[in-house]
Amino acid sequence: MQMTTPIALLDQLPKRIPVSQDDGMACIAVQSHDDVVQTVQLANQTQTPVSLSPYPANLGAVLLDFQKLNQVIRHRPEEFLITVETGITLEKLAQRLEPFNQRFPFVYNPSRTMLQVLAEETPSLAGTRYGRLKQFVTGIHAVTGDGEPIHYGGEVVKNVTGYDMCKLFVGSQHRFGLLTQVTLKLDPVPEASRAFLFHIEDLQPAMELLHKLKRLLPHPEMLALFRTKKTFGWQILLTLSGYKQSVQIESDRVHDATSHLNSDLQELFLAPKALEQWVQRLDWLSPEEPHALVIQVMLPEKVWMDFPYRFMGLPWMKSADVLMPLNTQQLMLRWISVNIPSDYDLLFFKAQVEAMGGFARIRRAPIPSPVDAVAFNRQPNPVLRRWESRLRQAYNPNGILPEYSPWILPTQGGGGQ
């Protein structure tokens, strides 16, 4: 699209919608679904690109700020469902649910908004038990890139009426539309929970223990292997939750199965809230987490379990923080500042992952890195590339919404070029 200045849009914007300046960019603080509809429609009329705060903006774009679009529309505790505006933070959502002894079970940095986690469908450590985030979304209100409002699903837990538009908008990184409201399934706060942390120096015994715990426990809430620069060697985080008696029995099984191991087992005797805060630090995709480069890899489980043996010996892997939550089949690699792998290393790595039946994508921010993210993240399959192109044409025909996300960065300046 031809870039314009946002003046025409701002002139026509209703006065009730506040506009501020953010680093010289116009920032529109939308406060309702209708505000978003109106703004995106005006953006289409005036050919003004729109970006979402705090994501990178196109040249000449206006920023949409969802911070004030943060209300609980309806909570139906008896149905374990809540409808919220997507600017709500996870912290505010948790506060709202606490008196009802309910929770949204996926754990992220609490300052994140629903919009951020839904747009990326950020995997959570709790995916070990709860699966994918989008399985907890029963309804959406959204605005397509050409300004068409849409409502799909609602306060029902099962629905095959027409095409599942939730699947299009959740996880697609704002490329086809903006989510403004979502209805989410909730879960009761468990009667009891316990967490264990195993410190193991070498990778091989750590992986063996991970296998063992996987076989031992059918449904742990979280089971993840990780290594950070701040810690020595490898760590396994295990959390159990449910009835007091069940958790006690499972804890005893864990103790019995690991007592002979040469590992340092630490039980995290933390109150549930403190435990949650401890786990939230492992949300590496949070904008607040420092990173120069993050690679997210999805792999078949059989390969996932072999993966560390094949790759952790590579020199450039030694400087990476590693996070592997079980059963989400993902592997997160993070470089905070130094020893970032070269383009050659990354492209070789990507090819290996694809040969193993998985895929990898990178995000570099906020520190620039030499890696060409667009080339790295480009869809390799021609049929899927064709479908992607048609989706953009169908839902973002004027290119108003960014055609990139934190995962799909442009090489220079303007998006979609």
Added chain:
Amino acid sequence: MTIKLSALVRSFRQIVGREFVHREPEVLATYESDGCVLMKARPDLVVLPNSTQEVAAIIQVCYEHKVPFVARGSGTGLSGGVLPMQGGVFIGMSRMNRILEINPDNRTATVETGVINAWLNREARSYNLFYAPDPSSQAACTLGGNIAENAGGIHCMKYGVTMDHILGLEIVTPEGDIVWVGGEHGYSDGTDWVGLFVGSEGTFGIATKAIVRLTPLPEKTKVFLAAFNRLEDSTDAVASIIASGLKPAALEFIDEFTVKAVNQAFDIGFPETSEAVLLVELDGSAQTVALDETRLLAILQSHSVSQLRMAEDEKERLKLWKARKGAVAAYGRILPAFYLHDCVIPRSELTHVLRQIQAIGEKYNVIIGNVFHAGDGNLHPNILLDPKDADMTKRVLDAGEEMLEVCLSVGGVLSGEHGIGIEKAHFMARQFSEAELDVMQRLKRVFDPAGLSNPEKIFPTRTGCGEIRKGLPEKILQTGAGWI
């Protein structure tokens, strides 16, 4: 069509062999209906491929000559989803019925989509695993059909619907390409192609292979039968179970009429003096089931349960579920056909809506049996009919329409697991605005710009003035003696 039928036959015979292409009227007649017996439409040709490459070759011919096609599994669908509305080619998937791999370590299976749901379960159980979606037709329905409709079943309350168990798909696109989406990891890179494809009712192409998630068999399972003298007590008990946070593996409702029908058919011994029966299954570790049981029984007692029975052993448990799954067949002893709805409502509205359904039955003087997935709020009012009785058939259709209005009025949706197909397409405008329908239909054009894959499904067809057609499609009424 821009090609003669005989030329198509020649092309397809070259692809799959002479014996797997059919145009004989007596063969075509066997494909003219699915489980929704109210409607029928006949294809011009039936082709039975044996591999993904053959499916792709067939579709390439269709694409080249702009011939519509419809894939068909076992034809157990309940929304007319496989009716060939524009004629064309039926692609029968029954020969593609191989279980290619069961990987117990990964808890996955790779299958061709003509595999029968129950076959996969039988194989998986030998590894102490199961495939969770279990529609009532699981002894006959194919996984491809389940994928097309995003089928549910009795145990999807706890374990989720088909979508939650599909990790990857091999798809033949409506343009004849073969592509894999998702994979054993269950994620798509960027756009959730698997999530979009599952439940698209065959309108985005044909899934030829699937990687499915298998679930470990629970350590302990218990089924309870709870009878209530008043319908309100049973539905209030359902609402209380949900509100308590308990997650039964299954929570099913059977009304008095259906109880009697099932007893006559299966001699199951359901209590006949009650207005409603709930079947509740708990599963998990022995400890968890014991604790869940204590809470469940307290809830049932607080809602004046009149009789409570527990399946003593696996044999009795299976007998109860067989009776539940056979309920619809039991109606056949009373009248020869039924019209089955599938709307979903908030569970707290069950009492209100069921009473409304009863009142509608009385208003139109029709027999309604209710047997449904109460835990999901997924109603299945079965309106019995004799299709030879035109007056009764009209009353059945009118009653069904009024029921759907009631469901929509409480925030419900048209379908929970059967899909929209052709049968409910004309109701879509009641749930969605014209603009919303348009936004949805753009997806169809992404996958199938030529509109060849299972055309005229899901969305209401427009007449000349942009008006959305009301009532079941006239085309079906006019051709092939649409009504049985």
